[in-house]
Amino acid sequence: MLLAIDVGNTNVVFALVEYGEGGHKIRTRWRIATDPRRTADEYAVWLVQLMAIEGIDRSAVNAVMIGSVVPRADHNLTVLAQKYFGVEPMFAGQGKAAWQFEIDVEQPSSLGADRALNCIAAHELIGGDLIVVDFGTATKFEAVDFNGAYKGGIIAPGINLSLDALVGKTAKLPRIAIAAPPTDSVIGRNTESQMLIGVYWGYVAMMEGLIARMKEEIGRPVKVLATGGLAVLFDEHTQVFDMVEPELTLHGLAILARQARAR
Structure with a gap:
């Protein structure tokens, strides 16, 4: 199961995504106000409890993908993935998750x-x-x-x-x-x-x-x-x-x- 994290200027959205032969399905999602000061531990307390309400153990997550427009939030979300889900997160547009489509603009x-x-x-x-x-x-x-x-x-x-x-x-x-x-x-x-x-x-x-x-x-x-x-x-x-x-x-x-x- 993928934990997808969309970090916007106003809110951070966490979603659990399941994959199958027909593609993917967003199973559930939660929203929290964006605050770069929020620690990995604070994220975990909030997120793991919400997952438990849905009957989902954190061990079900085997990948984390983060799309962020708030660089100051990236470190604590990285620690969240490493410490509480035991995975190295992928960041959209970087490394193995680099863009694979043409971006035909000046910058x-x-x-x-x-x-x-x-x-x-x-x-x-x-x-x-x-x-x-x-x-x-x-x-x-x-x-x-x-x-x-x-x-x-x-x-x-x-x-x-x-x-x-x-x-x-x-x-x-x-x-x-x-x-x-x-x-x-x-x-x-x-x-x-x-x-x-x-x-x-x-x-x-x-x-x-x-x-x-x-x-x-x-x-x-x-x-x-x-x-x-x-x-x-x-x-x-x-x-x-x-x-x-x-x-x-x-x-x-x-x-x-x-x-x-x-x-």
């Missing part, structure tokens, strides 16, 4: 692990020319060609970052929770609804506009895949997504681990 080494993993998973799950949209702390748009090569992308502030900036830089605007507005009207009748309309529908317009321009620039039929915790929220009010897969990065870790062990 290939600057591509984040989460973005690369999304490209790997999207190419295997769907194939063809693709645009991958990941709604995270930042929202990333990736262009992947039919050979699986990464051709470039876009980085935009995530919707929560946009809301934080709006509230943080104004004296009287209240903090609101991100949600789909209750109606399609874009004329709000109170401060809260006006803020929600501006942030939500403004974000939908930005997303749809950028995807349209990417499609025009690619010049071939393109499928659009959305991932990230907020993907489902936007899928309710746009027709631009061909598929929504919230766990795309975890699938990328599972695919990369399978490839690395076959080398």
Whole structure:
């Protein structure tokens, strides 16, 4: 069984992945806030107890794959794998888990692990020319060609970052929770609804506009895949997504681990 660890700027997701003749299956997953100060022992107390609730002994884990965009967290997660699971972890994009697809941009080494993993998973799950949209702390748009090569992308502030900036830089605007507005009207009748309309529908317009321009620039039929915790929220009010897969990065870790062990 693989322990896949997706280290993002906001959360760390731990998932247990099983492999079979038909591919892999994410058996279960857990989420914890990202904190580089968290020790291996603290991770272990939390994780091993959650595994026990699911009836899974830690001895069932025979491989660990980590995809990280927070370098300060890497050491303690390495110790977690070594001390509590008895395995040397693989890091996505490094060593035997190095990327095996073309990264056709000016600075290939600057591509984040989460973005690369999304490209790997999207190419295997769907194939063809693709645009991958990941709604995270930042929202990333990736262009992947039919050979699986990464051709470039876009980085935009995530919707929560946009809301934080709006509230943080104004004296009287209240903090609101991100949600789909209750109606399609874009004329709000109170401060809260006006803020929600501006942030939500403004974000939908930005997303749809950028995807349209990417499609025009690619010049071939393109499928659009959305991932990230907020993907489902936007899928309710746009027709631009061909598929929504919230766990795309975890699938990328599972695919990369399978490839690395076959080398």
